[in-house]
Amino acid sequence: xxxxxxxxxxxxxxxxxxxxxxxxxxxxxxxxxxxxxxxxxxxxxxxxxxxxxxxxxxxxxxxxxxxxxxxxxxxxxxxxxxxxxxxxxxxxxxxxxxxxxxxxxxxxxxxxxxxxxxxxxxxxxxxxxxxxxxxxxxxxxxxxxxxxxxxxxxxxxxxxxxxxxxxxxxxxxxxxxxxxxxxxxxxxxxxxxxxxxxxxxxxxxxxxxxxxxxxxxxxxxxxxxxxxxxxxxxxxxxxxxxxxxxx
Amino acid sequence: xxxxxxxxxxxxxxxxxxxxxxxxxxxxxxxxxxxxxxxxxxxxxxxxxxxxxxxxxxxxxxxxxxxxxxxxxxxxxxxxxxxxxxxxxxxxxxxxxxxxxxxxxxxxxxxxxxxxxxxxxxxxxxxxxxxxxxxxxxxxxxxxxxxxxxxxxxxxxxxxxxxxxxxxxxxxxxxxxxxxxxxxxxxxxxxxxxxxxxxxxxxxxxxxxxxxxxxxxxxxxxxxxxxxxxxxxxxxxxxxxxxxxxxxxxxxxxxxxxxxxxxxxxxxxxxxxxxxxxxxxxxxxxxxxxxxxxxxxxxxxxxxxxxxxxxx
Numbered sequence: 001x002x003x004x005x006x007x008x009x010x011x012x013x014x015x016x017x018x019x020x021x022x023x024x025x026x027x028x029x030x031x032x033x034x035x036x037x038x039x040x041x042x043x044x045x046x047x048x049x050x051x052x053x054x055x056x057x058x059x060x061x062x063x064x065x066x067x068x069x070x071x072x073x074x075x076x077x078x079x080x081x082x083x084x085x086x087x088x089x090x091x092x093x094x095x096x097x098x099x100x101x102x103x104x105x106x107x108x109x110x111x112x113x114x115x116x117x118x119x120x121x122x123x124x125x126x127x128x129x130x131x132x133x134x135x136x137x138x139x140x141x142x143x144x145x146x147x148x149x150x151x152x153x154x155x156x157x158x159x160x161x162x163x164x165x166x167x168x169x170x171x172x173x174x175x176x177x178x179x180x181x182x183x184x185x186x187x188x189x190x191x192x193x194x195x196x197x198x199x200x201x202x203x204x205x206x207x208x209x210x211x212x213x214x215x216x217x218x219x220x221x222x223x224x225x226x227x228x229x230x231x232x233x234x235x236x237x238x239x240x241x242x243x244x245x246x247x
Numbered sequence: 248x249x250x251x252x253x254x255x256x257x258x259x260x261x262x263x264x265x266x267x268x269x270x271x272x273x274x275x276x277x278x279x280x281x282x283x284x285x286x287x288x289x290x291x292x293x294x295x296x297x298x299x300x301x302x303x304x305x306x307x308x309x310x311x312x313x314x315x316x317x318x319x320x321x322x323x324x325x326x327x328x329x330x331x332x333x334x335x336x337x338x339x340x341x342x343x344x345x346x347x348x349x350x351x352x353x354x355x356x357x358x359x360x361x362x363x364x365x366x367x368x369x370x371x372x373x374x375x376x377x378x379x380x381x382x383x384x385x386x387x388x389x390x391x392x393x394x395x396x397x398x399x400x401x402x403x404x405x406x407x408x409x410x411x412x413x414x415x416x417x418x419x420x421x422x423x424x425x426x427x428x429x430x431x432x433x434x435x436x437x438x439x440x441x442x443x444x445x446x447x448x449x450x451x452x453x454x455x456x457x458x459x460x461x462x463x464x465x466x467x468x469x470x471x472x473x474x475x476x477x478x479x480x481x482x483x484x485x486x487x488x489x490x491x492x493x494x495x496x497x498x499x500x501x502x503x504x505x506x507x508x509x510x511x512x513x514x515x516x517x518x519x520x521x522x523x524x525x526x527x528x529x530x531x532x533x534x535x536x537x538x539x540x541x542x543x544x545x546x547x548x549x550x551x552x553x554x555x556x557x558x559x
Binding site: 002005006009013016078079081082084085086087088089090091092243244247 | 295326328
């Protein structure tokens with residue numbers, strides 16, 4: 001039961017931090033708005049508006065960037081001090097890092113689901129219509145992966161600053177090859193081929209297939225890629241997290 | 248169960264350095280055991296091992312009748328740790344801090360509320376229970392750090408340098424609180440490098456250096472170890488006329504130290520030749536302005552046993 005108490009407590013700690021709250025609620029909508037507005041002239045031909053494109057890609061981007069919220073929940077200076085006392089309580093080391101991961105994941109699930117619903121039904125962004133639940137699940141898997149990456153880098157590097165500095169590198173590589181800010185195909189066939197190494201590419205492609213073609217052919221694969229990535233990160237946490245180094 | 252903690256042949260190394268080198272000790276029920284030693288003596292390593300967050304390389308530890316290796320989780324329920332660094336949340340109230348940590352020890356409802364109140368009262372922070380620690384002074388934060396560790400009424404309380412960097416008033420408050428905890432039946436392991444704190448509160452003292460226990464006993468027993476000597480200190484005029492060699496002929500003199508304006512001379516108690524020393528000083532044309540005999544303190548004991556000062 002201590003695990004649930006700690007998850008609840010960590011969740012409340014995130015909610016108390018206005019910056020984390022803004023980054024995970026208002027900021028995605030602002031980013032969709034800005035990117036959609038800036039590029040709207042490039043999306044006049046087809047049925048996909050710039051807001052539709054960036055609605056999906058910016059949500060995937062935000063879900064990946066939840067990694068930064070995870071590092072904050074785990075090792076941000078003001079909470080790390082208090083968190084370090086949990087090490088002395090009758091709580092296992094797995095419960096310690098998993099509670100940080102799970103509390104961040106719960107925030108992402110609630111927040112991003114609301115944003116998707118608002119986007120679809122208030123701002124008329126195409127998040128799949130009747131298939132929106134599948135897009136929600138997909139974004140959910142990405143945020144689980146993001147939380148796992150953030151927690152993993154905290155366990156490896158033992159500090160929020162270190163984790164945040166390093167975390168941006170893989171995420172930006174994933175984002176670039178995932179075509180979140182512009183389609184990678186425009187950079188030539190070689191880059192497009194390389195882009196399939198990025199799990200984000202599969203997730204993005206899967207999302208657009210579901211939304212516009214009602215095509216679920218790579219849906220399961222995309223979900224498995226996200227889940228396997230998360231499991232690998234959690235296994236690395238289990239190996240590298242040493243409570244004595246947290247104190 | 249008279250022995251709350253039993254440690255046998257404990258060893259812990261970091262790379263090639265032995266932080267704890269085959270030590271044995273017990274902590275008796277209801278006592279305050281002072282763990283004294285300079286930085287790097289191995290005190291924090293022992294505390295982290297007893298707190299179950301560090302695994303020893305060798306040795307057996309029994310705490311509250313449970314084998315630490317096999318029943319670590321049960322042991323954790325019965326101990327309270329006051330870590331050296333502040334382990335509190337700055338952005339929630341003092342009461343929320345204590346309540347959250349106490350709730351991890353199976354306390355809930357009215358019982359939890361009562362324990363939280365009791366802990367905050369003990370450290371003198373109950374009237375500040377609704378304030379956030381970020382508004383507290385360093386001493387108040389230290390006291391809250393203690394409240395968070397004791398709210399679940401642990402049988403064994405382990406304190407790692409709980410008074411570092413605080414004002415004398417808060418320090419006194421903390422030391423008084425520890426005495427109250429002892430009177431309520433708690434057993435305390437108190438690690439510090441402040442000699443005067445150990446002298447004030449400890450029933451028994453373990454002196455450590457370089458991972459080993461170099462002396463153990465009550466403060467009287469420890470002082471007895473070096474009490475076969477007496478040291479006299481002289482404040483003198485014309486001290487430059489004095490030299491160490493002039494005392495070498497006096498029977499029983501074991502150590503002479505001459506500084507800019509003070510000479511301290513140590514001799515065997517059984518051969519107290521104070522008259523001869525004074526004569527020797529006066530013969531050299533020095534005028535004695537002041538003289539006293541230095542009491543044996545734990546600092547002296549430590550210096551004698553390790554050859555270095557505690558804060559080296």
